[in-house]
Structure formats: structure tokens, C-alpha cells
Amino acid sequence: MHFLYTVLIDPFVQIAGDPRFFVEVLTGGLLTGVMYSLVALGFVIIYKASRVFNFAQGTMVLFAALMLVGQMEMGAPAWLALGTTCGVMVGLAFAVERLVLRPMVNQSEIILFMATLGISFFLEGLGQLMWGGDVHTLELGIPSGPLTLGGILVNKLDLVGAAVAGLLVTALALFFRWTSVGRVLRAVADDHQAALSVGVPLKVVWVIVWTMAGLVALVAGIMWGSSLGVQFSLSLVALKALPVLILGGFTSVPGAIVGGLIVGATEKVGEVFWGPALGGAVENWFAYLLALIFLLFRPQGLFGERIIERV
Amino acid sequence: MSAEPGERGSDGVLLEVSNLRLAFGGIQALFDVSFDIRRGEIRAIIGPNGAGKTSMLNCINGFYKPQQGTITYKGRAVHQMRSHDAAKNGIARTFQNIALFRSMTALDNIMTGRLLKMRANLLWDALYLGPARREELAHRAFAERIIDFLEIQAVRKIPVGRLPYGLQKRVELGRALAAEPELLLLDEPMGGMNVEEKQDMSRFILDVNQEFGTTIALIEHDMGVVMDISDRVVVLDYGRKIADGTPDQVRTDPAVVEAYLGVDHGPAPAEEKPCISSTPS
Amino acid sequence: MFYREAGEFKTSYAADQAIFPIAQDRIALVVLVLAAYVGVPLIANGYWLDAILIPFLVYSLAALGLNILTGYAGQVSLGTGGFMAVGAFSAYKLAIGFPHLNVVLVIVIAGLIAAAVGIVFGVPSLRIKGFYLAVATLAAQFFLVWLFNRVPWFTNYSSSGVISAPLRAVFGRVYITGAEASSVDKYLFALTTVSLLALAAKNMVRCATGRAWMAIRDMDIAAEIIGIRPLATKLTAFAVSSFYVGVAGALWAFVYTGTVEPLAFDVERSFQILFMIIIGGLGSILGSFLGAAFVVLVPVLLSNAPGFLGLSIRVATVTNLQSIIFGALIVFFLVVEPNGLARLWQVGKEKLRLWPFPY
Numbered sequence: 001m002h003f004l005y006t007v008l009i010d011p012f013v014q015i016a017g018d019p020r021f022f023v024e025v026l027t028g029g030l031l032t033g034v035m036y037s038l039v040a041l042g043f044v045i046i047y048k049a050s051r052v053f054n055f056a057q058g059t060m061v062l063f064a065a066l067m068l069v070g071q072m073e074m075g076a077p078a079w080l081a082l083g084t085t086c087g088v089m090v091g092l093a094f095a096v097e098r099l100v101l102r103p104m105v106n107q108s109e110i111i112l113f114m115a116t117l118g119i120s121f122f123l124e125g126l127g128q129l130m131w132g133g134d135v136h137t138l139e140l141g142i143p144s145g146p147l148t149l150g151g152i153l154v155n156k157l158d159l160v161g162a163a164v165a166g167l168l169v170t171a172l173a174l175f176f177r178w179t180s181v182g183r184v185l186r187a188v189a190d191d192h193q194a195a196l197s198v199g200v201p202l203k204v205v206w207v208i209v210w211t212m213a214g215l216v217a218l219v220a221g222i223m224w225g226s227s228l229g230v231q232f233s234l235s236l237v238a239l240k241a242l243p244v245l246i247l248g249g250f251t252s253v254p255g256a257i258v259g260g261l262i263v264g265a266t267e268k269v270g271e272v273f274w275g276p277a278l279g280g281a282v283e284n285w286f287a288y289l290l291a292l293i294f295l296l297f298r299p300q301g302l303f304g305e306r307i308i309e310r311v
Numbered sequence: 312m313s314a315e316p317g318e319r320g321s322d323g324v325l326l327e328v329s330n331l332r333l334a335f336g337g338i339q340a341l342f343d344v345s346f347d348i349r350r351g352e353i354r355a356i357i358g359p360n361g362a363g364k365t366s367m368l369n370c371i372n373g374f375y376k377p378q379q380g381t382i383t384y385k386g387r388a389v390h391q392m393r394s395h396d397a398a399k400n401g402i403a404r405t406f407q408n409i410a411l412f413r414s415m416t417a418l419d420n421i422m423t424g425r426l427l428k429m430r431a432n433l434l435w436d437a438l439y440l441g442p443a444r445r446e447e448l449a450h451r452a453f454a455e456r457i458i459d460f461l462e463i464q465a466v467r468k469i470p471v472g473r474l475p476y477g478l479q480k481r482v483e484l485g486r487a488l489a490a491e492p493e494l495l496l497l498d499e500p501m502g503g504m505n506v507e508e509k510q511d512m513s514r515f516i517l518d519v520n521q522e523f524g525t526t527i528a529l530i531e532h533d534m535g536v537v538m539d540i541s542d543r544v545v546v547l548d549y550g551r552k553i554a555d556g557t558p559d560q561v562r563t564d565p566a567v568v569e570a571y572l573g574v575d576h577g578p579a580p581a582e583e584k585p586c587i588s589s590t591p592s
Numbered sequence: 593m594f595y596r597e598a599g600e601f602k603t604s605y606a607a608d609q610a611i612f613p614i615a616q617d618r619i620a621l622v623v624l625v626l627a628a629y630v631g632v633p634l635i636a637n638g639y640w641l642d643a644i645l646i647p648f649l650v651y652s653l654a655a656l657g658l659n660i661l662t663g664y665a666g667q668v669s670l671g672t673g674g675f676m677a678v679g680a681f682s683a684y685k686l687a688i689g690f691p692h693l694n695v696v697l698v699i700v701i702a703g704l705i706a707a708a709v710g711i712v713f714g715v716p717s718l719r720i721k722g723f724y725l726a727v728a729t730l731a732a733q734f735f736l737v738w739l740f741n742r743v744p745w746f747t748n749y750s751s752s753g754v755i756s757a758p759l760r761a762v763f764g765r766v767y768i769t770g771a772e773a774s775s776v777d778k779y780l781f782a783l784t785t786v787s788l789l790a791l792a793a794k795n796m797v798r799c800a801t802g803r804a805w806m807a808i809r810d811m812d813i814a815a816e817i818i819g820i821r822p823l824a825t826k827l828t829a830f831a832v833s834s835f836y837v838g839v840a841g842a843l844w845a846f847v848y849t850g851t852v853e854p855l856a857f858d859v860e861r862s863f864q865i866l867f868m869i870i871i872g873g874l875g876s877i878l879g880s881f882l883g884a885a886f887v888v889l890v891p892v893l894l895s896n897a898p899g900f901l902g903l904s905i906r907v908a909t910v911t912n913l914q915s916i917i918f919g920a921l922i923v924f925f926l927v928v929e930p931n932g933l934a935r936l937w938q939v940g941k942e943k944l945r946l947w948p949f950p951y
Contacts, residue, residue, distance in 0.1 A: 053723050099923070100923055100927070103927040104926060104927055104930065107926070107930050108930075109722070109723070110668060110870070110874075111870070111926055111930045113723070114866070114867070114870045114922065114926060115922070115923050115926045115927075117863060117866075117867070117919075117922065118918075118919045118920070118921075118922030118923040118926065119919060119923065120919065121915045121916070121918050121919030121922065122915070122916050122919030122920055122923070123919075124912075124915055124919075125911075125912040125913065125914070125915030125916035125917075125918075125919065126912075126916055128908075128912045129909065129912040129913065129916065132908075133908060133912075239730070239859065242727045242730060243727070245727065246724050246727050246728065250723065250724075278742075279742035279743065280742065281738060281741075281742065282738070284734050284738055285731060285734035285735040285738050288727075288728075288730055288731035288734055288735070289731050289735065291727070291728070291731070292716060292728045292731045295716060295719065295720050295724060295728060296716055296719055296720075299719045299720050299721075299724065372817060374813075374817060393816075394816045394817045394819075395816050395817075395819045395820060395821050395822075397817075398817060398818055398819030399819055403818065404817060406814065410811050410813065410814035410817075411810075411811070411814070412806060412807050412809075412810035412811055412814070412815075413810055413811075414806070414809075414810055414875070415803070415806050415807070415810060419803055419806070422800075422803055423803050423804070423807045423815075423818060423820070424818055425800075426800055426803065426804055426807075426818070426819060426820060427818075427819040429800045431799070431800065433796065433801055433828060433832070436795060436796050436799040436800060436801040436802075437792040437793075437795050437796050437801075438792070438795065439795035439798075439799065443795075443799055443800075444606075446800070447609065447799055447800070448604075448605050448606055448609070451605040451608075451609065452605060455605070486818065487818075490818065490819065
């Protein structure tokens with residue numbers, strides 16, 4: 001009985017009793033959610049254009065952040081370190097295309113997925129071999145600390161993160177919509193075979209999407225690294241991005257954003273209000289459960305198209 | 312080819328479709344279609360691309376749910392049937408774009424057609440003893456008879472994904488036959504075949520019909536084949552039935568000629584065409 | 593030329609349906625079984641048994657379980673670790689709660705409990721496919737590990753959250769778990785369990801059950817239309833798979849490590865086992881074993897390699913190098929033979945049939 005009370009009633013009593021605190025928790029959750037979206041975006045870009053479920057996205061976040069912070073610790077100015085890291089991420093895209101994707105063209109999705117797991121192991125080892133496995137602090141002069149906004153306490157860093165994510169999404173949307181490369185990417189996303197048959201160079205497409213995903217990973221790495229410090233656990237952020245993906249659909253950029261917001265908000269609210277009753281640390285699986293239940297009712301995700309099955 | 316139009320299959324109706332309507336969003340795939348299939352006959356469904364032929368078969372075996380109308384199979388209304396119930400009730404089919412289990416061998420594919428007849432459970436299967444073993448061998452013997460009938464002995468242990476197109480079509484027919492169906496739905500069994508392969512397939516279809524007494528409904532584009540092997544023909548166009556009768560009656564029907572040759576179609580339907588041809592066929 | 597089926601004529605479908613239709617294969621199998629049951633216990637020392645062979649067997653069983661689900665029934669799962677945890681903790685609770693229950697029964701019941709949990713988490717598979725399902729199975733993974741971590745009842749209120757397998761014997765004084773158990777007994781027990789379950793799996797996949805799984809994997813719509821019930825078939829696959837994985841988890845806790853904490857079954861474990869079946873070969877019983885051998889042996893080799901070469905490298909560096917080499921090897925293998933080691937083996941056998949002639 002007591003358990004049911006703490007699960008079913010008490011949280012709502014708390015919420016009703018202190019609505020401002022609830023809004024604060026919610027806002028914090030939403031802002032964290034934007035950061036999840038940043039990671040999910042990288043997945044979506046690659047999956048949309050190449051049907052590769054890139055599990056290495058999380059490790060790419062870690063790798064990019066390690067490259068950046070490692071160089072800065074050696075005394076490189078921020079702009080130089082940023083430039084080099086961008087260069088490295090582009091190089092990575094070329095390497096992945098040449099060494100992994102090209103030899104594995106026409107393999108099934110699960111084989112490609114496993115290959116990205118291999119990439120993930122590789123980058124994890126390489127990054128830590130080069131820069132060590134300790135926690136590095138990333139200081140890029142991004143403002144942080146608490147800020148009261150309309151009576152609600154938020155973290156400045158989270159706000160910056162949200163702004164950056166917003167900019168990034170707008171830029172991506174414009175890119176997909178208005179540039180010729182964007183049109184090519186959309187064509188490939190729509191129908192691989194058809195795009196190939198009208199002469200879209202697949203290799204170039206792969207390099208472009210992996211570069212884009214690499215740069216998105218860098219941005220995510222900067223934001224996450226500034227708030228958590230650059231360390232191994234950054235790559236686990238990828239696991240948080242997965243429920244975002246199933247909520248929003250694997251191929252939808254707006255889906256990644258909305259999904260991220262939902263996941264961020266619910267898991268924070270769940271943790272704060274329901275966590276104590278359930279024994280804490282519920283945020284590890286709360287989002288997954290949410291996504292699972294959601295999927296039962298809408299298997300194609302929020303923004304996926306309904307599939308008419310044909311035979 | 313010995314078809315005696317209209318004479319066989321007079322012993323009762325096996326399946327009756329009445330006033331069937333099916334729409335996807337705003338697109339009418341089938342509109343008020345009624346016809347019947349008699350026991351023991353070969354019934355052809357013809358029509359231009361996008362006429363709704365495949366949708367018709369999909370409704371009959373429970374894959375699509377029509378919005379209106381009834382399908383009566385063996386005297387019972389079945390339009391709420393799911394596909395596997397249809398299979399259980401003796402309806403088997405083949406597909407326009409071959410739907411075989413590509414990584415399994417020809418033999419295994421045909422054996423999957425026997426699954427409905429198999430009773431052994433998981434535990435016996437795991438032990439491969441008693442009923443599981445007996446059943447496996449008995450059904451293997453049956454599958455071998457189908458393999459002999461379709462003359463595919465040489466390829467029985469080859470994964471079907473590696474077989475040429477014509478043989479895949481044959482294996483698919485074999486899988487449907489393995490279920491010992493009462494009603495066999497064939498969706499373009501001769502699509503993409505050369506003349507020789509078509510002759511072989513026609514022979515198999517006639518043999519199935521005559522030796523096993525299986526009722527067959529088939530979709531086919533090759534008019535020569537349709538006129539040769541079918542007892543009665545129903546013609547669909549833009550989701551509506553425009554003719555129904557023996558091959559000779561249908562061949563001379565002005566509406567059919569019009570639909571196929573586009574005579575006197577007027578401008579309006581011609582504009583509709585691209586839209587309609589994108590409906591599932 | 594020397595390895596061939598020519599000259600062996602089969603006069604019944606029973607002979608043609610046998611697992612090893614070629615005589616040489618049957619001889620090789622007998623030799624292998626003799627070596628495993630007699631040769632290994634005579635030769636192998638404690639390190640080999642405890643650190644290589646027993647984990648290899650346990651991993652093989654888990655890989656076999658996942659292969660049934662993913663390789664045969666086509667449902668990708670990332671929840672293997674969670675189901676292993678169910679097996680391990682159920683076995684522990686059963687062994688403590690019913691001290692007189694034979695350990696074999698304990699492990700079987702633990703497997704059945706895992707199967708039941710597997711069925712529950714398999715229900716979404718009716719509506720969710722492919723990677724969506726894979727991600728959904730992560731819900732099982734995280735939830736289950738969290739459950740065993742957070743609910744103290746499962747660890748009998750042990751303060752550290754670690755469980756230790758109690759002393760139990762299969763019969764007489766043949767202890768297979770606990771401090772007094774000898775490595776050889778543990779090895780033989782694991783070997784027997786794994787062999788029997790592998791045989792059962794082989795039987796299932798060559799019978800009606802397996803054909804239904806593969807039909808669903810290859811083309812679920814067509815499978816439904818020929819009369820296969822998708823949900824029942826998928827749930828059977830989830831149940832059987834989770835049973836195998838659960839038994840593997842129980843063996844892990846009781847026979848392999850002896851003490852275990854929930855984190856031993858975290859998501860890394862799930863990925864590790866998925867690796868095994870991909871590298872070994874999806875939809876292949878043999879592949880599960882080959883993949884497990886690969887994943888168990890490569891790190892052992894890598895961590896011993898610097899020693900052999902007379903180099904002294906820091907432990908952290910070794911770990912990172914391991915992960916680099918392992919990642920590269922995975923990509924390399926997938927590029928060279930995406931169908932896994934089992935296919936290489938098959939191709940090798942094909943070549944051997946012709947050898948020494950070119951055709």
C-alpha cells in the first residue's frame with residue numbers, strides 16, 4: 001500500500017505543492033534533452049543518407065572532445081585546436097568511407113551496424129591512448145553557473161547548449177532544403193537505388209554525411225564536455241540518445257529534437273519525483289521504457305511515415 | 312491444353328465476393344466488386360496495371376481488410392479472417408514479386424508449406440525423437456512428391472536466393488502446394504518468363520487443377536495463357552469489375568476491349584491514370 | 593577427394609536428414625568429444641580450465657541463445673546481458689531458498705524464469721522491427737540490471753550487492769559450485785550442459801520450429817500468409833533464446849566466476865555476445881562456438897603478447913591497444929567474411945572435398 005502511495009499519489013502531491021520546483025525540474029530536463037538531441041542528430045544524419053545505424057556516434061563525441069581538450073592542454077590556442085579537430089573529423093570520415101563502408105557496400109544493415117561497433121572500439125582505444133583516460137576539464141569560455149530567468153533557476157551552460165542546438169538544427173534544415181548537396185542527400189535518403197541510377201556518387205555522399213556527423217559530434221562533445229568534463233563516460237551519452245531516436249524516428253531531424261525534449265523532460269521529472277520511491281537511478285531506463293510503450297502504439301515513431309505493407 | 316470452358320466447376324461456389332470496397336486514404340483500390348469462384352475451376356482475374364487485381368487477392372486471403380462488402384468462403388463470411396487463418400482454412404498463394412524465404416533451401420521452403428500440418432511441439436523438436444522425427448520424415452516424403460511433380464529435384468538443397476527466376480517461381484508454387492490448399496491464389500505465376508517457361512508453368516497449373524482438384528484463382532497478363540487455361544475470367548479496371556464470363560465472352564466484350572486499348576476513354580480518366588497506377592496492384 | 597560424400601548413398605530420408613551426413617564428419621565429432629571429455633581434463637591446468645575453457649563454454653551458450661533469436665528468428669536483441677542476469681540471480685535465489693533442490697534443477701528453473709521474462713520483453717516484437725526492436729530490447733537490459741542492483745531482495749540484502757554461489761553438488765561429492773568445487777568437475781559440468789543444449793538447438797533449427805523461425809526472419813509477411821503465427825513464433829524464439837541465455841547466466845554465476853554482481857551483465861556484455869554471433873556467423877550453431885572462441889581468446893592473446901615479446905607496457909596502454917586492435921579486427925573480419933567464421937569453415941570444407949584437384 002505504502003509503495004503504491006509513493007508511486008501513484010505522492011509525486012503528484014509534491015508537484016502540486018511546489019509547482020515552481022516542478023517547472024524548474026522540467027526546464028532543466030528540457031535543456032538536458034536538447035543535449036541528447038545533439039547526439040541523436042548525428043545518428044539521424046548518417047542513418048537518413050546511408051541506412052547505417054552508426055553506433056560509434058557516442059564514441060565520436062568522446063573522441064572529438066578528447067582531441068580538442070588534449071591539444072588545448074598541450075598549450076594550443078582554442079581556435080587552432082578547434083581547426084585541427086575539425087580536420088581530424090573530416091579525415092575520420094574519409095577513413096571510414098575508404099576502409100569500412102566501401103569494402104562493405106551492399107552488406108545487410110546489421111553487418112554495417114556491427115562494423116560501426118568496431119569503429120567505436122577503435123576510436124575509444126585510440127582517443128584514450130593518445131590523451132589518457134583521466135577526466136579533462138574543457139574551458140572554452142562558455143558561460144556557466146546558475147541564472148534566474150523569470151523566477152526559474154537554470155544553468156547558463158544548458159541555455160547555451162540549447163541555443164547551439166537550435167542554430168545547428170536550423171542550419172541543417174536549411175542545408176538539406178536549399179543546397180544542391182542537401183538535395184542529393186534527400187534523394188539518397190528517399191531511394192538509394194534510384195539515386196545511384198541517376199548518378200549520385202555514393203562515396204561522396206558517405207564522406208559528406210560522416211563529416212557532418214563528425215562535426216555534430218564535435219559540437220556535442222564541446223557542450224557535454226563543458227558540463228561533465230571530458231572522460232570515458234561521454235561515450236555513454238550515446239545510449240541516452242537511442243530512446244530519443246525511437247521516439248522521433250531514425251530519419252527525422254525534427255523528430256530528434258522533439259524526442260530529445262521528451263526524453264530529457266520525462267527522465268528528469270521521473271528521477272526527481274518517482275526516483276526515490278523506486279530506489280533511485282531510474283533515469284537509466286526510464287526513457288527506454290517510455291520509448292517502448294510509445295512504440296507499441298506508434299511503431300513508426302513520432303515523425304515516421306505510416307507504412308502500407310505490400311506483397 | 313484441354314480446357315472445356317464453363318463445364319467443369321459447376322458443382323457449387325467455393326468463394327463469393329460481394330460488393331467489396333477497399334480504399335487507401337483517398338484512393339479507391341476496389342470499388343463494389345462482386346464475383347464468385349466455383350469449386351474446381353480455374354478462374355482468371357485480368358485487367359490493366361493498377362486495376363486492383365493484387366488487392367483483390369490480398370483481400371481474399373485476409374492480408375488487407377476491405378472497408379465494405381463480404382467475402383464468403385465455403386459458405387462462411389470470412390472478411391475478418393487474418394492471413395494465417397486463411398492459410399489454415401485452405402487458402403494458399405504465390406506472389407507477384409516472389410516471396411520465398413531466400414536463405415533457406417528449396418526443400419526447406421516447401422517444408423514450411425507443411426508447417427500447418429505439423430503437430431509436434433518444441434520439446435519433441437528439441438529432442439528430435441518420437442512424434443517430431445516421425446512427422447519430419449513423413450512430411451519430407453510429401454515434400455519430395457511435390458519436388459518430383461515440379462521437376463526440381465536437382466536444386467532441392469540450394470538456397471532459393473541463388474536459383475534463377477523461373478525456378479524460384481516453381482519453388483514458390485511448390486510451397487503453396489505443400490499446404491494441400493483447396494483454393495490456390497496465383498499472382499502472375501508467369502510474370503517475367505519466356506515462352507518455354509510459361510508452357511511449363513501452364514502445364515503445372517493445369518495438372519494441379521486436374522490431378523488434385525484444386526480450385527485456382529490466378530492473375531495473369533499474358534492473354535494467350537489466360538484464354539488457354541482458364542474456365543472463367545473476371546476483368547477489373549480502375550478497381551471496378553467490367554466483365555465476367557468465359558474467355559470467349561470476355562474477349563469480345565466491348566468494355567474489355569476499351570479498357571485494354573483505351574478506345575473512347577475520354578480525357579478525364581486518362582488524367583486520373585498516373586494517380587491510380589500508384590495504388591498497390 | 594579424401595573428404596567427400598561420393599560413394600555414400602542414402603537410402604532413407606532419415607539418413608539424409610541427419611546432422612552430419614558425411615562419414616568423416618561423424619568420425620571427427622567422436623574424436624572431438626573424446627578429446628573434450630578425456631583429453632582436456634588430463635592435460636589442461638587450472639588456469640586453462642578456469643580462465644579460458646569454462647568462460648568459453650559459458651559464452652558459447654549465451655551466444656547460442658542469442659543466435660537462436662537473432663540469427664535464426666531475425667530479431668536483433670541487445671538485452672542479452674539482462675537475461676543472463678535473470679538466470680544468474682534466479683539461480684542464486686533458488687539455491688539459497690531451496691537448499692535441497694539439486695543444482696541441475698536450480699539451473700533449469702532459472703532458465704525457465706529467464707524464458708518467462710524473455711516472453712514479456714518479446715511482446716513488442718510483434719509491432720516493432722529491426723533497429724527499433726534492438727533499441728527497445730535495451731529497455732530490458734537497463735531495467736533488469738537496475739532491478740538487481742536496486743532491489744536488495746535479489747542479493748539477499750548483501751551490502752556489497754555481490755552474490756556468491758553456494759556449495760552445491762550434481763550428485764555425491766561432485767561439486768560444481770562453491771569453493772570446494774574442482775576445476776575439472778566444473779568444466780565437465782559446463783561441457784555437458786553446453787553440449788546437450790547445443791544438440792537440442794541443432795534439432796530445433798532443423799525441424800518445424802526452426803523453419804518457422806527462419807521463415808519469419810526471411811520474410812515475415814509471406815510467413816504469415818502461409819499460416820505461421822508471427823507472435824507465437826517470435827515469442828517461442830524469445831523464450832527459447834532467453835532460456836539458453838538464462839542458463840548461461842546461471843552457469844556464469846555458479847560455475848565460472850562463483851561471485852557475481854549485476855554490473856557483470858551490463859550492456860557491454862550484450863554487445864560482446866552480439867559480436868560473437870556476428871563474427872562467428874548468424875544462423876549457425878557452429879558459428880556461436882567459433883565466435884565465442886574468438887572473443888575469449890583474442891583478448892587473452894593480446895594481453896599476453898607484450899610479455900611474449902619482452903616488452904613492458906602500462907596496463908592502461910594495453911587495455912587501449914586491445915580495444916584498438918579488437919575494433920580493427922572486427923571491421924577486418926566483417927569486410928573479409930561478413931557471414932562469419934562458420935562460412936569460412938564451410939568454404940574450407942568445400943575446398944577440401946575437391947582437394948588436391950582443382951575441380
